[in-house]
Amino acid sequence: MKTDNLKLNKRWIVLLALFFIHCSLFFSEAQAQPKKSRVQQTQQTQQQQKKQTTSSSMTRRMQISYPVALDIPEDVVWRRDIYREIDLEDEANSGLYYPVIPQGKQMNLFTYIFKLAQNGYIPIYEYSIANDGNDDFSDASKVDLKTVLYDHHIPYEEENEKLRVENNHIPSQEVNKYYLKESAYYDQGNATFHIKVLALCPIMGDKDFGAEPLFWVKYSDLEPYLSRQTIMVSDVNNAAIMSLDDYFTLNKYQGKIYKTNNMLGKTLAQIVGEDSAKLTKEQLRIEAELEAFKNNIFGDKHKKDSLDSVANTHPSNVKAAAKKARQTKTKEEKSSRRTKSSTSSASSSAARVSVRRQRH
Numbered sequence: 001m002k003t004d005n006l007k008l009n010k011r012w013i014v015l016l017a018l019f020f021i022h023c024s025l026f027f028s029e030a031q032a033q034p035k036k037s038r039v040q041q042t043q044q045t046q047q048q049q050k051k052q053t054t055s056s057s058m059t060r061r062m063q064i065s066y067p068v069a070l071d072i073p074e075d076v077v078w079r080r081d082i083y084r085e086i087d088l089e090d091e092a093n094s095g096l097y098y099p100v101i102p103q104g105k106q107m108n109l110f111t112y113i114f115k116l117a118q119n120g121y122i123p124i125y126e127y128s129i130a131n132d133g134n135d136d137f138s139d140a141s142k143v144d145l146k147t148v149l150y151d152h153h154i155p156y157e158e159e160n161e162k163l164r165v166e167n168n169h170i171p172s173q174e175v176n177k178y179y180l181k182e183s184a185y186y187d188q189g190n191a192t193f194h195i196k197v198l199a200l201c202p203i204m205g206d207k208d209f210g211a212e213p214l215f216w217v218k219y220s221d222l223e224p225y226l227s228r229q230t231i232m233v234s235d236v237n238n239a240a241i242m243s244l245d246d247y248f249t250l251n252k253y254q255g256k257i258y259k260t261n262n263m264l265g266k267t268l269a270q271i272v273g274e275d276s277a278k279l280t281k282e283q284l285r286i287e288a289e290l291e292a293f294k295n296n297i298f299g300d301k302h303k304k305d306s307l308d309s310v311a312n313t314h315p316s317n318v319k320a321a322a323k324k325a326r327q328t329k330t331k332e333e334k335s336s337r338r339t340k341s342s343t344s345s346a347s348s349s350a351a352r353v354s355v356r357r358q359r360h
Contacts, residue, residue: 071220072185072196079185080290081198084255086178092254095231095247100173109244110175110202111167112229113217117145118163122221124148127201127213132265135181135199135216148215152204177203179213180255184290186297193294197248219248257283 072079088097096109107115116122126143127133146163149156154171157164179201186193197219204212226244233252234240247253259267272278 072183072194073187073189075189076185077188078293079183081181081183081261082257082286082290083259084180084182084253085258086180086253086255088176088178090254091235092252095233096178096244096253097176098232102167107229108172109178109231110172111170112225112244113200113202113222114165114170114172116222116225117217118165121225122217124215124217127215132267133179133201133213134265135201137199137216137218143215152212152214171204174204175202175214177211179203179258180253182251184294186293191297193297195251257286260286 086093086096088094098108099106100108100111102111113122117124123142124145125135125137125141128136128141146156146158148154149163149165152171154165155169180197181199182195182197184193184195199216199218200222201216202214204214223245226248227246229244230241231244231247232238232241233247242250242252257268264271268279268282272282
């Protein structure tokens with residue numbers, strides 16, 4: 001009986017030993033596992049960061065390398081928002097149209113915008129006819145490029161949830177106009193007048209076949225990228241080029257005003273009717289108002305007394321003032337000499353009279 005008990009005890013001891021050995025191996029593996037998991041997790045995070053390069057992160061990096069882009073101050077004392085129609089057939093705007101098919105890194109403005117949107121670097125916003133085409137840059141108005149491609153019958157392929165459009169299918173040749181929103185404002189902080197582009201909307205088609213505005217894009221989203229792309233600005237000198245950002249910053253474009261921000265929310269055509277002569281007259285009137293405000297910020301140039309001290313510090317005004325001062329000084333000197341001469345002659349004649357003796 002004792003022998004059987006000993007055998008049972010040995011078996012239990014062996015089983016317990018095996019159990020403890022198994023438990024120790026399990027816990028050692030469990031302790032080593034987190035290190036392996038952390039390494040895998042780090043690698044997965046890095047891969048996801050590489051894959052998920054969103055437009056906002058790209059924009060932040062671009063903005064860091066492009067620190068000169070400035071927003072309109074919120075406390076400006078005068079501002080007017082204007083919408084223009086930019087016709088790419090006009091000579092001043094033709095550099096935005098060519099080349100219609102990319103030639104290496106060289107491409108036209110629409111192709112560049114299209115590729116930025118396709119790769120997710122910039123958001124695009126809906127052009128809503130129901131909203132009279134007004135720009136709305138809220139998150140609710142963001143539109144997927146796939147929707148734009150489908151609505152306007154632009155061929156595309158989808159691979160791994162990414163859109164792929166061949167260069168010859170990008171309708172850059174059909175985009176021959178843009179709607180452009182700009183803001184003219186006076187910055188009292190540094191006493192300067194600016195005209196800044198705020199938004200662009202490419203238009204596909206024409207009057208005969210129907211113009212189709214595609215989408216709105218914020219210029220502030222485009223701005224960091226436009227400094228990298230150049231366009232030709234002269235038909236005579238093909239070496240004359242400038243960046244797209246310089247082109248818009250220097251307001252080299254030309255376009256007719258079709259709308260201003262007004263309390264009625266109407267376009268010029270809705271205000272003046274279908275009379276083209278009245279429309280042209282209204283456009284010229286607004287242009288004249290802008291030019292007058294720009295030229296007379298510091299006073300009316302035709303009324304020199306109204307110019308303030310800031311305007312008088314302009315180099316041309318300083319030169320004019322110096323010339324006028326010299327002329328005034330010369331006149332005063334001549335007048336003074338004449339006065340002295342007449343005074344001396346009068347005094348000498350008076351002296352001769354005083355010493356003359358009269359005989360009786």
